[in-house]
Amino acid sequence: MIKTPGSVIESKKFNGEPVKFIHASDIHLGCQQYQNQHRADDFIKAFKEILALSMEHSVDFIILGGDVFTSLEMLPGKLLEVIDMLTEFKVSTKEMIPIIAIEGNHDIRKFSFGLKIAKRGQSWLKLISSLGLIILLDGNLDAPTENVFKPYDSFLKKGGKIQIKNVMIHGIRYIGQEPVEYLPKIKESIKKEEGIFNILLQHYGIEGQMKNVPGIRLENVNQLKNRVDYLALGHFHHQFILDDWIYNPGSSEAASAIDATYKRGIFLVEISKEENFTKNVQIIRLNNRHHQWEVIFFPKHLKNNKEFYHFIFKKLELIFLNRDPQMETSIDMIPVLYLVLKGKKPSHSLKINEKELKNRIRKNFPVLDVKIYQKFTNSIVKLDKYM
Ligand SMILES: [Mn+2]
Structure with a gap:
């Protein structure tokens, strides 16, 4: 036919x-x-x-x-x-x-x-x-x-x-x-x-x-x-x-x-x-790229950049500890990371530079991109309804 x-x-x-x-x-x-x-x-x-x-x-x-x-x-x-x-x-x-x-x-x-x-x-x-x-x-x-x-x-x-x-x-x-x-x-x-x-x-x-x-x-x-x-x-x-x-x-x-x-x-x-x-x-369900949501909770006010990065990186190391080794080899396998920062807001002297934070995470962890949500308890931004 x-x-x-x-x-x-x-x-x-x-x-x-x-x-x-x-x-x-x-x-x-x-x-x-x-x-x-x-x-x-x-x-x-x-x-x-x-x-x-x-x-x-x-x-x-x-x-x-x-x-x-x-x-x-x-x-x-x-x-x-x-x-x-x-x-x-x-x-x-x-x-x-x-x-x-x-x-x-x-x-x-x-x-x-x-x-x-x-x-x-x-x-x-x-x-x-x-x-x-x-x-x-x-x-x-x-x-x-x-x-x-x-x-x-x-x-x-x-x-x-x-x-x-x-x-x-x-x-x-x-x-x-x-x-x-x-x-x-x-x-x-x-x-x-x-x-x-x-x-x-x-x-x-x-x-x-x-x-x-x-x-x-x-x-x-x-x-x-x-x-x-x-x-x-x-x-x-x-x-x-x-x-x-x-x-x-x-x-x-x-x-x-x-x-x-x-x-x-x-x-x-x-x-x-x-x-x-x-x-x-x-x-x-299509085989889409994975979207990984992670929440990092800050139990106390961090005072400087060094403390801040150290804290986040330690948490991320734990999160990515058991990652699939395939992730390292294929750009298709690595997720987009949605990182929610919660808990006590770092002190005023510490200005969070999201661009720098994203770049440092991308450099050190197998993620394609990072989107950061600052949802500290004393921040005025409302919590997302889906969180
Ligand atoms: Mn549409």
């Missing part, structure tokens, strides 16, 4: 053969965390792992729920790495695993280089879609309902839906954090066809799944339920599954220190049909 991304693959009924796909989101390619080059590579590495898993499990397609790129600013070398990786994937899979994506708020940011963009909508995803490396879906909400989800045209590289085996994937780019007003139209535009499993790819969260982050209320999104078999979300970096039909995998790499504490990963989904469709959803 000849199958090119973009073509509508033959529509035969499920004959017991299941359809498999990977649902990932929020890869944030181009993220330059802590201005650390190796950290930037971690995001590309996470994408690479998703591609490798898709081959290992022989999936039929991959869906990405937006925020594939973190911003419009990206170094040419990094973009080339992404293009080379996708080209190699396309060749080695003989184009049998199409990657289907939508644009998230980060992909189509309002600002670039600190300036507001006059014409919003440019994205790196559009660029790699025009190179034929991914299928970018974007339903047109301004069109009449029958034309919102036009079948993907692989020549024009445009469309709102694509059918792979008996799965119809619909997608619309980011349209706001709470796009409730569009839901009735989206519902009307999705056809429920006998023997077809409907996926809707969207970039928003569900209210209550992350504290203080806006999202759609579950009761509102429920109106889509009789048209959509699998609502594939992106946006919230925290993983959640609701009522066995709403799925959000979370970010692929930790795009912030808080992300590192969330449950995140990807979904490997298998759909089969006997009487009705059955879904088997497996949660896969």
Whole structure:
């Protein structure tokens, strides 16, 4: 069977053969965390792992729920790495695993280089879609309902839906954090066809799944339920599954220190049909760099720099005493260290130079980078809620 991304693959009924796909989101390619080059590579590495898993499990397609790129600013070398990786994937899979994506708020940011963009909508995803490396879906909400989800045209590289085996994937780019007003139209535009499993790819969260982050209320999104078999979300970096039909995998790499504490990963989904469709959803945790949180408690006021460094280094030596010897040999194995300083604040004469402290720790211990949180009891900074 000849199958090119973009073509509508033959529509035969499920004959017991299941359809498999990977649902990932929020890869944030181009993220330059802590201005650390190796950290930037971690995001590309996470994408690479998703591609490798898709081959290992022989999936039929991959869906990405937006925020594939973190911003419009990206170094040419990094973009080339992404293009080379996708080209190699396309060749080695003989184009049998199409990657289907939508644009998230980060992909189509309002600002670039600190300036507001006059014409919003440019994205790196559009660029790699025009190179034929991914299928970018974007339903047109301004069109009449029958034309919102036009079948993907692989020549024009445009469309709102694509059918792979008996799965119809619909997608619309980011349209706001709470796009409730569009839901009735989206519902009307999705056809429920006998023997077809409907996926809707969207970039928003569900209210209550992350504290203080806006999202759609579950009761509102429920109106889509009789048209959509699998609502594939992106946006919230925290993983959640609701009522066995709403799925959000979370970010692929930790795009912030808080992300590192969330449950995140990807979904490997298998759909089969006997009487009705059955879904088997497996949660896969990606092999991300380790994020190590350590707390050092100061039982008394330390008076000078020498005492301060001596105290911290003695504690760190204990912490890293039983480290995996592999850590020393591979830059991929060493963690990002989040160091929380608690207890009695060192006396005023001692000024903590965080930059110097970080550099000295990096020089002496197997850590990729260090983030320091000063949470002394008499400091005015409030304790983080997740500590
Ligand atoms: Mn995101």
